[in-house]
Amino acid sequence: MKNKAISYPYVGWMGLFVVAPILIITLYAFTTDDGGFTLSNFQDMAQYTSAFGRSFLLAAIATVVCLLIGYPLAYLLARESGWLHRMANMLIMLPMWMNFLLRTYSWKFLLERHGLINTLLGLLGLGPFQMIDTQGAIVLGMVYNFLPYMVLPIFSVIEKIDPKVIEAAQDLGADSITVFRRVILPLSLPGVLSGITMVFIPSVSTFAISRLLGGSKTLLLGNLIDMQFLGSAYNPHLGSAISLVMMVIVMVCMAVMNHFGDGEEGVTL
Template sequence: MKAKSAAAPYIVWMVIFIIVPMLLVVIFAFTDKSGSFTLKNIEEVGQYSNVFLRSIWLGAIATAICLLLGYPLAGIISRISPRRQSVIIMLVMLPMWMNFLLRTYAWMTLLEDNGIINNVLAFFGLGRLHLINTQGAVVLGMVYNYIPYMILPIYSVLTKIDKKVVEAAQDLGANRVKVFSKVIFPMSMPGVISGVTMVFVPAVSTFIISKMLGGGANLMIGDLIDMQFLGSAYNPNLGSAISLVLMVLILICMGIMNQFDDGENNEGGIMV
């Protein structure tokens, strides 16, 4: 009874800020401006398939880069002394203490045609590059802003791996490659799955980064939804339909990712 009473505030919070907003999205998605039931909004989402594909593609690239950069860094952090771990983790989280918009503005200053990077290149006679308003700039912005969400869960799992398991694999004749592929990586899969999910979901639905670093030529789902609710093309019904389709796609992607976690990773790795 006490447990139910303690959970009551959380349940109320979920109902007000999660369930009710989602129900409103569903209602708006299947109604027109007069409030009548319609499937027209869902049908119109199909004309933005290229935007969905672009968003998923760029989000997947950003997630892959975050994994390739974040996993080795998380591994290095997990092996150093606890005092140094605290310092490095603080440095990883430090950019997150700054306003998201300011961080993106900073990258605009770095990447613009007369920005710091191009001025440095011109100083050394290497010529200027067009970096701003490109898909590469959008991916770079997403990697910079979301990589802490990849590092932290992987780091938290790697620090819990018992060193005796790794030593046992080495005693059985496994080299470094096999120790990593058969022991460490399988045991760290829960952290990898959490990191991929935490990066991919905001990357696919981002709109500030794509708007400021990608320009109008790199429209993403978040920009499209923003236009329907706050832009000149005000149409909350279509915006809700796009949001609903996006939620379904994200749930499908999360379901696929969860298939890689068979529940055995917490038991230990596989030694061959």
């Protein structure tokens, strides 16, 4: 009975700040201004299909880049020890101690036409290049901000792999590539799937990065929803419908990744 009593504040918090907002968004998505039932809000989303496609494409690109950078980094970090291990951990965590907007603003100043990068390139007789207000700048901002969320889960899983398992594979005649392909990679897949989820979800729903680094030229779902609730195109019913559809799509993607992750912990030599 005491254990159940401890859970009551948590249940109340979840009900008030998670379940209730979802119910309100669902109600708005299926109603009009006068409270009548309608499906027109979902029909009106057809004009923003490009924003849906662009958001998921850029999020997928950022996730792949984070995986290509994060997995080798996590692997090397897990194999190191001593001061190098602690230093690398600190360098990965250090940007996360800063405010999210400050980190994104720093890239805005670096990438602008008369920013530091173009200035340095100008000394070499190159540029200036249009780097700010581009989709590439948005992907760069996503990778920079969300890369630790890819590295840390993979690092945590690889670090816990029992060295005796690797030694057993080597004793059976497996070379380094085979050990990685047949032992380390399968055992690290839970961390990979967790990292993909933790990077893809905030990337597909971000609006601060696209607003600061993409300007008004690139409309993503986060910006579109922000416009419907706070911008000049005020339409909370349409914004709720877009939010609901995006949430469903993200949940389906998570379910698919979790399905492929089932049973991947096994090792076959």
